[in-house]
Amino acid sequence: MDKVRLGIIGVGRMGNNHARIATGLSNVELAGYCDIVKERVDKLSEKYRIKAFYDYKDLINHVDAVIVSVQTEFHYEVVKYFLENKKHVLVEKPITINIEEGEKLIEIAERNNVIFCVGHVERFNSPLIDLGNIINKKKLIAISVKRMSPMDYRVKDIDVVLDLMIHDIDIVLDLMKPYEVKNLMAMKNIVKEDSMEKGHADYCLVQIEFENGTIVDLTASRVTDKKIRTLTVNELGRFIEVDYLNKSLTIYKNFTATLGETSTGNKNTKYQEESIVQKVFVNNTDSLHEEQQNFINAILGVDELKVTAYDGINALKLAKEIQKKIYFN
Numbered sequence: 001m002d003k004v005r006l007g008i009i010g011v012g013r014m015g016n017n018h019a020r021i022a023t024g025l026s027n028v029e030l031a032g033y034c035d036i037v038k039e040r041v042d043k044l045s046e047k048y049r050i051k052a053f054y055d056y057k058d059l060i061n062h063v064d065a066v067i068v069s070v071q072t073e074f075h076y077e078v079v080k081y082f083l084e085n086k087k088h089v090l091v092e093k094p095i096t097i098n099i100e101e102g103e104k105l106i107e108i109a110e111r112n113n114v115i116f117c118v119g120h121v122e123r124f125n126s127p128l129i130d131l132g133n134i135i136n137k138k139k140l141i142a143i144s145v146k147r148m149s150p151m152d153y154r155v156k157d158i159d160v161v162l163d164l165m166i167h168d169i170d171i172v173l174d175l176m177k178p179y180e181v182k183n184l185m186a187m188k189n190i191v192k193e194d195s196m197e198k199g200h201a202d203y204c205l206v207q208i209e210f211e212n213g214t215i216v217d218l219t220a221s222r223v224t225d226k227k228i229r230t231l232t233v234n235e236l237g238r239f240i241e242v243d244y245l246n247k248s249l250t251i252y253k254n255f256t257a258t259l260g261e262t263s264t265g266n267k268n269t270k271y272q273e274e275s276i277v278q279k280v281f282v283n284n285t286d287s288l289h290e291e292q293q294n295f296i297n298a299i300l301g302v303d304e305l306k307v308t309a310y311d312g313i314n315a316l317k318l319a320k321e322i323q324k325k326i327y328f329n
Helices: 013-022 039-050 072-084 099-110 125-135 162-173 193-198 287-300 307-327
Strands: 003-008 028-034 065-068 089-090 117-120 140-148 179-190 203-210 213-219 228-235 238-242 248-253 256-258 270-271 276-280
Touching: 003 013, 003 256, 003 287, 013 028, 013 039, 013 117, 013 287, 028 039, 065 072, 072 099, 089 287, 099 256, 117 287, 117 307, 125 162, 125 228, 125 248, 125 276, 140 162, 140 307, 162 193, 162 203, 162 213, 162 228, 162 307, 179 307, 203 307
Parallel strands: 003 028, 003 065, 065 089, 089 117, 140 213
Antiparallel strands: 140 228, 179 203, 203 213, 228 238, 238 248, 248 276, 256 270
């Protein structure tokens, strides 16, 4: 197989981005776009001259693989259909609405020997890749992550934990391997009217202690008037700052110099200068493009998956523990 016949199911905001990226992949043959909203998929089909479908099952004989970007509550139904028909699947995060469904999908994928991965796209963000290469877990003290966005009425089927925080849950779990979570605390605030009706948190603050002593705090908001995407790492002797939006990685270190013998006879007089600031050069790549290319390359057998379905289920498991804390404690 030189090219993968690819279909995209669900062409809302995220699906539209997937459609745009997929048109530029050289080892992809776009087989069709699918959405239950006819006007939406017709518009996209006309724009890229790709066939439109209105029922995902009609795609089955036209594809080798699909990207599923429908509402989370429908992930299990759609993904299960394609996995059972031995098609490769990339599903948007979270993997499913609950753990049981996600684990069933993994079983089906393994039984049918197909690629199944989850769209934790931040793993392909250049500064985070670089951070993973330089972080020193032996000197790690704390990690702080903030993902905050303005009011968004688009997502109504899930809370801020599964909508936004799950990105950072996945990132932190990956950075902290092989250490496990030891303690967890969480708080929430419900703000939007539709969130109040469903009891969905719009703002969530989480504190996690890992078994090696590292403390992690996560903040996710979809009711903040400024868009923020930052991650900071506090190590012994070094502070690292990542800005997802600007794709920047900055390292701060204090420099201590030692003087020779002074007039007072002190041979090791020390003084501390201002912090050294090092801005790391980061490749400005498109994270979604890198994610799709990794998926296609894994299908073709030329690359390993960067984010597996197991990563997706592990992120969901911790997200569910957080939800227990904020809703039932």
